[in-house]
Amino acid sequence: MNVELIFKIAAIGIIVAILNQLLTKSGRDEQATMVTLAGLVVVLIVIVREIAYLFDTIKSLFGF
Numbered sequence: 001m002n003v004e005l006i007f008k009i010a011a012i013g014i015i016v017a018i019l020n021q022l023l024t025k026s027g028r029d030e031q032a033t034m035v036t037l038a039g040l041v042v043v044l045i046v047i048v049r050e051i052a053y054l055f056d057t058i059k060s061l062f063g064f
Contacts, residue, residue: 005050009043 016039023032 005046008046012039012043012046015039 016036019035020032023029023035
């Protein structure tokens with residue numbers, strides 16, 4: 001597992017948390033929710049790519 005992946009996910013989480021707080025404090029709760037959902041989708045896409053890479057590696061390792 002790559003350490004850069006953990007840092008990338010953490011950075012996305014920090015950015016989303018800051019944006020969420022800023023938007024919530026300014027009274028834009030709907031946009032804050034959308035930013036949170038967008039951050040979640042981005043992290044899920046990154047994780048799905050890594051899982052696909054893991055399955056490809058396992059498939060090539062066992063010769064499936």
